Amino acid sequence: xxxxxxxxxxxxxxxxxxxxxxxxxxxxxxxxxxxxxxxxxxxxxxxxxxxxxxxxxxxxxxxxxxxxxxxxxxxxxxxxxxxxxxxxxxxxxxxxxxxxxxxxxxxxxxxxxxxxxxxxxxxxxxxxxxxxxxxxxxxxxxxxxxxxxxxxxxxxxxxxxxxxxx
Numbered sequence: 001x002x003x004x005x006x007x008x009x010x011x012x013x014x015x016x017x018x019x020x021x022x023x024x025x026x027x028x029x030x031x032x033x034x035x036x037x038x039x040x041x042x043x044x045x046x047x048x049x050x051x052x053x054x055x056x057x058x059x060x061x062x063x064x065x066x067x068x069x070x071x072x073x074x075x076x077x078x079x080x081x082x083x084x085x086x087x088x089x090x091x092x093x094x095x096x097x098x099x100x101x102x103x104x105x106x107x108x109x110x111x112x113x114x115x116x117x118x119x120x121x122x123x124x125x126x127x128x129x130x131x132x133x134x135x136x137x138x139x140x141x142x143x144x145x146x147x148x149x150x151x152x153x154x155x156x157x158x159x160x161x162x163x164x165x166x
Contacts, residue, residue: 021046026053032063037070044070048122057121057130069116072109079106 021028028049031037037045048066052059059066079102088103118126 028053029060029063031067035063035067037067041070041074044073048120052121055121055127062120065116065120069113069120069122072112072116076106076109076113079103079109082106 028046031042031045035041035045045066048070049059052062082100082102083106086100086102088100089097090100091097117123121127121130
């Protein structure tokens with residue numbers, strides 16, 4: 001059945017053989033339908049997936065978020081090139097300095113990337129936080145605000161059968 005579907009790992013509209021890419025022996029999930037990523041975007045998507053897989057992150061359901069991240073990064077990269085070649089500001093006929101549209105877009109996309117990268121676990125601190133959370137979960141310790149109070153409530157006979165405390 002998969003052989004009948006076009007490869008969504010390639011730019012939309014191209015009918016090529018279905019290629020399953022892997023990283024560290026784990027299959028890289030295909031981006032969601034309608035992703036509109038070109039060849040450079042697909043290379044970036046694969047790179048991000050490989051980085052997450054190598055850090056032991058599960059990414060099967062993160063396709064939409066990763067595609068948004070890739071689109072934002074590619075747009076930021078293009079606007080950053082324009083800022084470097086054309087500058088950030090121009091001067092009007094009256095002598096007033098104003099910000100060029102690509103400079104404004106670059107700044108906004110940079111802010112958006114600073115928000116999206118930690119959400120996708122692609123910063124050093126977000127990876128450390130994820131490992132800390134995993135160690136707590138895998139260790140069996142629940143991260144409760146009041147563990148003594150919860151322990152006391154669980155010991156009370158009238159509360160012992162209630163599933164919301166377990």
